Amino acid sequence: MPEVVTVGAAWAVPAALLLGLVAVVAASADAVMVARRDGVDVRTGAIAPLAETARLLRQPRRVTPAADAPLWRVGRGGLLVAALLMVAVVPWGSWVPADLPVGVVWFNAVDVTVWAFVWLAGWGPNAAFSLVGAYRFLAQALAYELPLMFALTAPALAAGSLRVADVAAAQQGLWFAVWMPVAFAVYCLGVLGFAVWGPLAPPTGGDIAGGVLAEVSGPDRLLLLAGRYALLAAGAVFAVPLFLGGGAGPLLPGWLWVLVKALVLVVALVAVGRRLPALRPDRFLELGWMVLLPAVLLQVLVVALVVVL
């Protein structure tokens, strides 16, 4: 069993800060790509997360008539909480905030809670477009969740453990991303899904006036937008021990390698997400169940055969 040290509760703070850093880099990267596309000074893109925060902090909260205030609040705050819970089980090199023996299952359980949070955020304001966005997310989640679940089992199966540190340690020499590419690709699509990002952004689409985001302003909007980037970042961070060899790497300390790999992956997710058209929710279900699910099951079969032989 590889050596990881469970650090004290206070160390959750640096872990959260690292997650925040990855999320801010993702937001900046996105704005820089837009700035470059529009031929504007890229520096305005780089400070976009800061400017956006300042802008939203100046706004008051918006209240709609007959809103379901408590549930709306739960939905808005939930995304950020889910992202933090996801990275709680990620080992940063040799230290980990929570060394759960079933870390992979934990991650999966938390990503399912995102279903509830996004739906509640759309249900809360009692407005048609928000609710349409909320149901779009459920339709989409129904399509990506099972493939994502099996994509998560592939590395765990190869490592023979559901403990995240064991999975990272099992990749001495060869990253799982290299020899289980289908599982890795499906995992990345799942991350785009629960972060409501790129081709899986229709729940917040411009065609329904921003959907889940249509009625929120001020700090509430900030929470939702930050939650989305945090989930994208959490997905990238969790991919590192699962598929990208964990903290293993020359020269740099383990935690820094985790950070570097997560940053590269999150920027790649942002860039790829921008380049693809949306996968419309009503068609995506067919893709999820007829293509992704069989493909990832085959991948798990291949992994199982490799492990047994």
Next chain:
Amino acid sequence: MDLRQRLVHLALRRPHALLVEVPGWWRTRVETERAMARRGWRPASSPAGADVLVVCGSPGADLGEVVDRVTDQLPGPRARVAATAPEEVATALDEAAARLADERAQRDDARDRTRADRADRADQGGDGGDDGGDDGGEDGGEDGGDDEDDGDSEMAPEGIPLAGSGPDRDGLEMDVLNVPLGPVLEHWPAGLVLRCVLQGDVVVEADVDVLAGGAAASPSATAAVTCDGAARALDLAGWGDAAAGVRRVRDLVLDGHHDQARRDLDRLAARVARSRVLRWSLRDLGRLDPAQARAHGLPDDAVGDVHDRLVAMLERARDGLAGRSDAAGDRSAVVEALPTLVHGLELAAVRLVVASHDPDTLGASRQERADA
């Protein structure tokens, strides 16, 4: 600089603006988009996400009323400005920025709104004021939600009637909701209102109207307009990158760089036609056969599905640029046909179908006026 000032300064680096295009002021709206992009401003999708409302053109009475209501939904700090010619855009945006930066005026605005809001609620005799809300945001994304009262009128929490019900497409009883699409909606034809009756997110009935402007300005360069329409459809298909590319071509055409525009458009049109994801996503949506198209008086290139029409739109823009034919056709008949075209579709499909037909609302409103 104290903290507050620094915050305002930072916030002003990235205001979000909601645009309202009055039919006939296409050029002004395009110039506003370009000026915004140059300044690093972002487009907003809903009033809740906007700091600035830019009215491009001079709206008629009906549209003006809607714009007032939308302005009320901006969370604030807010600024509403108008530009009635491309040359006025820069000044209008400067003014908006100055108004957003004026802390004192914004505070007064927020206080007045709270007061007006309280007075409103007192008038209605409602309990209201659950959190001393700063804002009386209306229901619905765009223009105040449903006003028709189909249900029992005594069952109206906070003045909003409950949804009535009707038989759905499977013969079951299902709630119906009146949701108007437009006239203030991102990626939507100028002045168009499609009053939809929804069951779930399926349109079971629709009725169309164009809210026209005052004296309309002259129509403009065809290839650029077509590019703009194609960009809109691409945005709705969730492909912002390609849409931005086509918009850049539009700008090149307007600036007179035709060679560069032609090269870029050829490349983009090929990229769009090649994309398998796009084809898979748009295939068979809103399919029309030639007989149906003729029955509605639609041009020949309205035949096919959304993907065919999108490709045809880019083809039309290329033809226009190459000076081959100027077969833009008359796209005002589409407006009348919309209720039939969107019947039975769900909202996302409705948006794509409307955009793929690229309706000419200015032409339609002129025709209506001529008929009257």
